[in-house]
Amino acid sequence: MSLVAYFRNKISAAPGGWKFLWSADFLAFLGVLIYLLQAIAYAHTTISDLDEGGYLLKGWLFALGKYRPFDPGISTNKGPLAFLIPGYAQLLFGAGLRTGRYLAVVLGALAIVGVWLTSKRLGNQWLAAGAVWVFALNLPVIKVYSVAVTQSTIAFMLAWTLVLLLDEKRPPWQLFISGILAGAMMMVRQNMMPVLPLLCIYALVQYRWRGLWFVLPGLAVTGWFFYIYWPDILQLWTWIPFVTISSEVIYQGGGMPAWQPVITTATRMLSVFQSIRLHFVTLVGSLMVVFLWQRRSKWESDAKLLAAITLFALFWGLVFMHAMAAIGLDYCVFCLKNYIAFFNIAGILLIVVSAGSWNWHIPRFAQISVVILGLAAFAVVGFSAFEDIGNFALTLPALRIRDQQILPSLITWRDVLVYGFDLNLNSAKKAASLLLGTAMGMIITGAAYSVWRWAWRSPYKSSFGSFFVSVILIVGGVAAPVLGGSYGNRDCNLDVLASSELIGEHLQGIIPAGSSVYWDGGLSATPLLYLSGVTIYPAQINSAYSFKSGGDTQEARRFGLWNEELRAEWKATADFIIVEEARYQNWQQYLSPAEFDEYLSTPVGTSCVEETRLRIFKRKQ
Numbered sequence: 001m002s003l004v005a006y007f008r009n010k011i012s013a014a015p016g017g018w019k020f021l022w023s024a025d026f027l028a029f030l031g032v033l034i035y036l037l038q039a040i041a042y043a044h045t046t047i048s049d050l051d052e053g054g055y056l057l058k059g060w061l062f063a064l065g066k067y068r069p070f071d072p073g074i075s076t077n078k079g080p081l082a083f084l085i086p087g088y089a090q091l092l093f094g095a096g097l098r099t100g101r102y103l104a105v106v107l108g109a110l111a112i113v114g115v116w117l118t119s120k121r122l123g124n125q126w127l128a129a130g131a132v133w134v135f136a137l138n139l140p141v142i143k144v145y146s147v148a149v150t151q152s153t154i155a156f157m158l159a160w161t162l163v164l165l166l167d168e169k170r171p172p173w174q175l176f177i178s179g180i181l182a183g184a185m186m187m188v189r190q191n192m193m194p195v196l197p198l199l200c201i202y203a204l205v206q207y208r209w210r211g212l213w214f215v216l217p218g219l220a221v222t223g224w225f226f227y228i229y230w231p232d233i234l235q236l237w238t239w240i241p242f243v244t245i246s247s248e249v250i251y252q253g254g255g256m257p258a259w260q261p262v263i264t265t266a267t268r269m270l271s272v273f274q275s276i277r278l279h280f281v282t283l284v285g286s287l288m289v290v291f292l293w294q295r296r297s298k299w300e301s302d303a304k305l306l307a308a309i310t311l312f313a314l315f316w317g318l319v320f321m322h323a324m325a326a327i328g329l330d331y332c333v334f335c336l337k338n339y340i341a342f343f344n345i346a347g348i349l350l351i352v353v354s355a356g357s358w359n360w361h362i363p364r365f366a367q368i369s370v371v372i373l374g375l376a377a378f379a380v381v382g383f384s385a386f387e388d389i390g391n392f393a394l395t396l397p398a399l400r401i402r403d404q405q406i407l408p409s410l411i412t413w414r415d416v417l418v419y420g421f422d423l424n425l426n427s428a429k430k431a432a433s434l435l436l437g438t439a440m441g442m443i444i445t446g447a448a449y450s451v452w453r454w455a456w457r458s459p460y461k462s463s464f465g466s467f468f469v470s471v472i473l474i475v476g477g478v479a480a481p482v483l484g485g486s487y488g489n490r491d492c493n494l495d496v497l498a499s500s501e502l503i504g505e506h507l508q509g510i511i512p513a514g515s516s517v518y519w520d521g522g523l524s525a526t527p528l529l530y531l532s533g534v535t536i537y538p539a540q541i542n543s544a545y546s547f548k549s550g551g552d553t554q555e556a557r558r559f560g561l562w563n564e565e566l567r568a569e570w571k572a573t574a575d576f577i578i579v580e581e582a583r584y585q586n587w588q589q590y591l592s593p594a595e596f597d598e599y600l601s602t603p604v605g606t607s608c609v610e611e612t613r614l615r616i617f618k619r620k621q
Helices: 003-013 024-045 050-064 080-093 097-122 125-136 139-145 151-165 172-186 195-228 232-237 265-278 280-292 302-326 333-355 364-384 386-394 413-420 425-460 464-478 480-488 496-508 526-530 538-546 553-558 564-573 581-586
Strands: 397-402 405-412 516-520 576-580 596-598 614-619
Touching: 024 097, 024 125, 024 139, 024 496, 050 080, 050 097, 050 526, 050 538, 080 097, 097 125, 097 139, 097 151, 097 333, 097 496, 125 139, 125 333, 125 464, 139 151, 139 333, 139 480, 151 172, 151 195, 151 333, 172 195, 195 302, 265 280, 265 333, 265 364, 265 480, 280 302, 280 333, 280 364, 280 464, 280 480, 302 333, 364 386, 364 425, 364 464, 386 413, 386 425, 386 480, 397 413, 405 413, 413 425, 425 464, 464 480, 496 526, 496 614, 516 538, 516 564, 553 564, 576 581, 581 614
Parallel strands: 516 576
Antiparallel strands: 397 405, 576 614, 596 614
């Protein structure tokens, strides 16, 4: 009796409610619960960053009506809903980091539920449970989905757009809501622009004229936002080739950006390899689908084939576009791994939808290709983890060879690489990690081949290449917590949410309404959320990333940027100046006791990192 048949009989024989405990649905429920518990933990322990502070604080200012998206003086560098959604959530549940993060946790969990529903309908219940656990075990992705940035919002919108759209038959009301979500998605992040047109094509091909129930609301939502924010919203679309945009809505003030990183080719490749490691199942699996693809007549239905084609185009189109933005440019090379979290749902669903129609008898060339790609994937995973495993890899034993003879004593790989090949320590760590990843890949490949010959080949007569794809996806999914490495670690042992509220209470007791506040308290401006009725300088929300050296001051002011002149102006007029302890040395001469009174620093820092307490200075009258 096969293992599958054994469990099927156990489930059928189980009495009453016990049957559910043996079911795939219970496994999926458990996965969502595990995901949720981890997400809540990350929400309380992750250090707030610049993006999170920007979404929350700008959103709060928009919700209060102090500014409107694209108003002069405040940079609206993402779609308006990226700010308005967390802004109005704070209006309902209270301003602060807790509201933003709990919203992110809920949206992330609902996104996973959406993946489960679509997978169950277009795959089967066991594949659906597996899809849930791909997310429940991927700690870095959970961490990204647990902070108040746009990844969890987009994941929720994309998941439920696909829930309500993908299938042979969907009622008009579901297509209508799906279209609204697809249109709104673009108004959260402009990088999701390809989703709506691609899904419009799918809707019209799958549903014919009934697809207009999706197309029209999607276009209407997009058109409405363009109408109410015209022409300033065009500044979000300058990256589209051949689109001519008026100079009135594009910054023309000149100056040099303060953020100008020096990026090498090796750095770009490392970013790609990290992305493969952290999204192993999604990237490797959705690529392997190509080799297991069958002709149309072999698919379970035309509806599943069309859904798979759409998901493939959607996922890999977005991967290419975001890789060009991250790897092709210098602004945020290591953002690729977080960018993929926007749309990894499409890659997981591609695997699930296509799995029932995989070709289990692929030709020899395809088998060789998937094995080579699998070994390459394990190699780059090892290389990208050199910061986590490099020291360990260098201590592993290596054969000692002299004059083409193996000597009885062993040495370490550190001896081989540092002394034998004259590599520096950092390069040696990378080389040892690459070799370790390659070795693990070879071990897994050998074990898979042994199992295939012993148990799989005879009764099922599948090719090894097809079996190997299943093995590496299972191994990659189960090993996701290990693959995450230090990216899956919690940032702090302290409760970041409670600390932020304690900081806010301290600031409220010192800074009265009507005061103007100069901010140099760290990358994240979330502490300013707790101050009511104060005037801030919105360009500072994006810190040095919005700072220009030189350039036209009025133009910078209009677009929510700042330069030396504006910095000097705000320093000279602000009633209060808030400075992070680590940055105080740059301020010490300016904040003289003759000009400023200093209050007690905040009782805790903005994170568990040292010197993150805030020092508060008030200008003397």
